[in-house]
Structures are given as C-alpha cells and as structure tokens.
Amino acid sequence: MPAKTGNQGELLFYKKGRTVDxxxxxxxxxxxxxxxxxxxxxxxxxxxxxxR
Structure with missing residues (x-):
C-alpha cells in the first residue's frame, strides 16, 4: 500500500550492525x-x- 495521508503505517527498526538485503x-x-x-x-x- 502506498504511503499517503490517512493510511496507517509501521516503522521497522533494524540494529546498525545487521546485514539486511x-x-x-x-x-x-x-x-x-x-x-x-x-x-x-x-x-x-x-x-x-x-x-532522545
């Protein structure tokens, strides 16, 4: 689903040292x-x- 006003989304967090494709x-x-x-x-x- 494209990001646009009104759509709900999730933020995915990955640790800096990880290798991710x-x-x-x-x-x-x-x-x-x-x-x-x-x-x-x-x-x-x-x-x-x-x-922070």
Missing part, C-alpha cells in the same frame, strides 16, 4: 526487524530503540 521481496520474513512501532505503540522490541 533491502531489495528482498519478503523483507520482514527474511529479515525480521528488531523493533516495530505501529499505530502509536510498540508491537515488538519496546525499549530496544533509544529515546
């Missing part, structure tokens, strides 16, 4: 994210992303 058609399955933020809450990895 960003062109992978199944990115989340092949390279599970370290943290996911969706609709105002942490679905996976709360506390693993530093707060």
């Amino acid at each position: 960003w062109r992978s058609p199944e990115l989340e399955k092949a390279f599970p994210p370290d943290a996911i933020f969706s609709v105002g809450r942490w679905v996976v990895g709360e506390g693993s992303v530093p707060k």
